Amino acid sequence: MITPERLTQLGRLAEVVPAPDGSWLAAAIARLDEDDAAYVHDLWRIPLDGGVPRKLTRGPWDDRSPRFRRDGSLCFLSNRAHGKKPEEGEEKRAQVWVLPEDGGDPRRLTDEPLGVRDFRLAANADVMVVLADVWPGVAHEEQRAHAKEVSEKGPSLLHYTRMPVRYWDRWEPAASPHLIAYTSEGEERRDLTPRAHRAHRDVGWDLSADGERVVIGSRETVHADRIEDVWLAILSVKGAPDAEPIELGRGRRSSHQAPRFSPDGLRVATARTTRREGELYAHDLVLYDLEGRERVLDEGWDRWATPECWVDWNTLLARYDDQGNVRLARVDAAGKGVEKLPFEGSYGGAHPLPEGQGFVGVGHTLLQPPRAFRLVGSVMEWLADPSGWEPDEVAEVEVEDLAFAAPDPVEEGGEPATVRGFLLKPPGEGPHPTLLWIHGGPISQWSDGWHWRWNPLVLVQAGYAVALPNPRGSTGEGHAFTAGIWGNRWGEACYRDLMAVSDGLAAREDVDEGRLVAMGGSFGGYMTNYLGGRTERFAALVSHAGLWDLRAFYGVTDVPSFFGMQNASTPWEGEIDKHSPHRNVGSWESPVLILHGSRDYRVPVGEALAMFEALQAHGVESELAVFPDENHWILKPRNARAWYRTVIDFLNRKLA
Known part of the structure; x- marks a missing residue:
């Protein structure tokens, strides 16, 4: 089973690129550094003939973004030392290096003062x-x-005109x-x-x-x-x-x-x-x-x-x-x-092989971390996997497709919509405590794919069934379905879709209706907050980086104009807080855990602080967990483990 520790220990395949002769792939795979504090990438050689993968680079550096020259030599980005005492900050600046085709040590090709992005x-x-x-x-x-002087002595002033x-x-x-x-x-x-x-x-x-x-x-x-x-x-x-x-x-x-x-x-x-x-x-x-x-x-x-x-x-x-x-x-x-x-799962990062030999890329599912594949015609072949993953680790996890009838049609006058998703279940017949995990976006979807940040298997190993619904606003169901949240309608059909899913889950024999909980991040956090003020169905709620006061949020997010367009209103024109969760704080009953990163500018941490204050003032059981060094996502390995442990501990206490 996948624990928080195991999730951070697995090798993380980032991308694959085929050699010009089509005989092997260069792969960038992330791993924990020596201090267990960050991820760094190594380059690997994955043969296309079924041979054993081999590591090409090693050490404390971050070697990533493999690219081939036409002569077959492999170039990549790295923050490795230049053979001299590095300037302050140089360890964060990547340069292009080349690994000669006939072997030998990497050689630096660029010396961009502020580093190379791509x-x-x-x-x-x-x-x-x-x-x-x-x-x-x-x-x-x-x-x-100049960069060194500004960093050390200032001024730190940033001046904007738009x-x-x-x-x-x-x-x-x-x-x-x-x-x-x-x-x-x-x-x-x-x-x-x-x-x-x-x-x-x-x-x-x-x-x-x-x-x-x-x-x-x-x-x-x-x-x-x-x-x-x-x-x-x-x-x-x-x-x-x-x-x-x-x-x-x-x-x-x-x-x-x-x-x-x-x-x-x-x-x-x-x-x-x-x-x-x-x-x-x-x-x-x-x-x-x-x-x-x-x-x-x-x-x-x-x-x-x-x-x-x-x-x-x-x-x-x-x-x-x-x-x-x-x-x-x-x-x-x-x-x-x-x-x-016709292949189910999640696929991307594709590159063609020479002379019509098909193409290669990266694929994954809910039960399979990212892995290299080759597709020739309509035949899919999975290639050797150096990540350390063993399929037996999730052999007891069952994945079921979900489909529930929603009360609202996709388009006015049409048939009721179908809300699809997935249910991951732990071993045993149940009934299981069940988590309704709401995705962010909102224009996004839960897919049959591996997720390094929001991985349901960690909750499954803790004994929870996990439902991953794709309500109104999700992609993958057609334009009209996605448009169901557009135009200041966040709290309408999407809310009713989620309640229909929770109704369907509560009716199942393998779901413990009294231990049904909801969780989400970003837009999913917003919907969790919205549920908190509208229903007592959920025994506990977990809100990560969720929107709370939509009028206040507009002016401090990094994308105010887009948010205004989505909701056809601004703080000075229209009803931008029509579906704002803060308006229903007096009706909130469920205990809630609020999590947030202080460096989040998409949904600034002020949303979490305002929410925590409002709930505390209204006597609602509430807890606040803050990561001062994280953004919208909790990415550092020790922080990611702490995030999962905090969520699981909170749910276990509230459902005991």
Whole structure:
């Protein structure tokens, strides 16, 4: 069974990349460091012929993001020492290193003063492009000294003239990501985006196989809703640094993710979302050419697809959420149709193998951690797994598909909706204490997939059955189902869906109706808080990073404009707190555990403090657990173990 300790001890496969000859995969696998305080990655060699995996790098460093040069040598990001006394902070800054094909010690290729965020290598050319932070107005040779001086002596001032100013767990810094071109040997450095400013933060990008062009998301705020558009800029790797880029999809109230160059470098596939007044945004899988002409590839397909890779010149591989799975599909680039692959579970991180040998990627299920796979035609093959996982560890856990009729139709006048999900049960006939675990997002889903942060198996080993429902607002059930939470309706159909699921669970013989509890994080925390003021059904509640006072939340989250668009209101216009949990605090009866990270800027910790104060003032049994060094997610291994132990201890005490 999976305990908190075992969950953090397992090797964590992050990604796999095939060698140019298609004979083996380079894999990045995370493990605990020597101090049991953080995760670091090693690189592994996984043969495609069924051979035994072999570790390629080892030591205290974080070696990740494997990429192959066309000569077969393996490059990667690492924070390993440079062979000299490192400057302060250097251990946090990654550079590109190369592991020669014929063996030997890794050799550093870059020396970006603020480190490298990400990099790409051209498949058919000796070109490398990196994404690296650069201080504005500071010469390249002075960047490192400037960063050190500001860090040690200040000033620490950050000055803004427009939103957004924070993201996730950080204030937007003065330094910004730039695209820097090199030869594949790390020579002839050229800044392709000297005027980047904030444009390329947290966006997708790609390098063409011939090394001639880069496509990258470019952020700008130009519309009255003050939500950033992300259009695609195509830059010439060898052109003048100040040349104007080719613009794709600019000015359309849209955002582009996961751009992927076609093998000839003349087309770009991307996922595009387009904002619409009063409605949930539209989602399309789009193909652009370099003239800006576009073709929608998923017309009439009621799923949201995201590009993975090109299988060949005419076929794109995409992933999509589908009724609790993250599936793969082959998409014809001429718009002639979609071939859905029949495999259940969760799949992604795909790369094509040479000469039509299929493709490889990473797959997982609720009972199987991430593992490399190869798919040839319609035949799936799981590859050797060096993570240390043994299937017998969950042999006694039963997974059951759930489906309950909801009181609300998907669309007005239609048939009642079906709310699907999963139920994981511990050994024995029961009745079991049962946890209703509500996912975040809200535009997301529980999938038949392994989750390192929110893993239900840890609660199962503690004796709980765990239900994972996908109520209104979830993906994988079609656009109209997802739109059921849009337009200030968070507390409506989604709430009734969750109550329908809890009704269905309570009626089961293997569920102890008197020991039914609810838990959620982020939007799931919000729904847990909403349940607390609306029903006495649950014997206990656990709220992680949950929203409490929606009017106060609007001004302090890092995404206020998007939150306002979702709910068609602001604190000064409309009823933004129409479904705010704080309005029902006087009706709250169930004991509750509140958990939060202090560095959370998505749902700031003030929500937890306000909630705890309100519940204490109203005499509600309530406990507060705070992680001062964590953000929206509890990621450090010791903290993650403490999170699970705290939750299990609280539930055990309240259900005793």
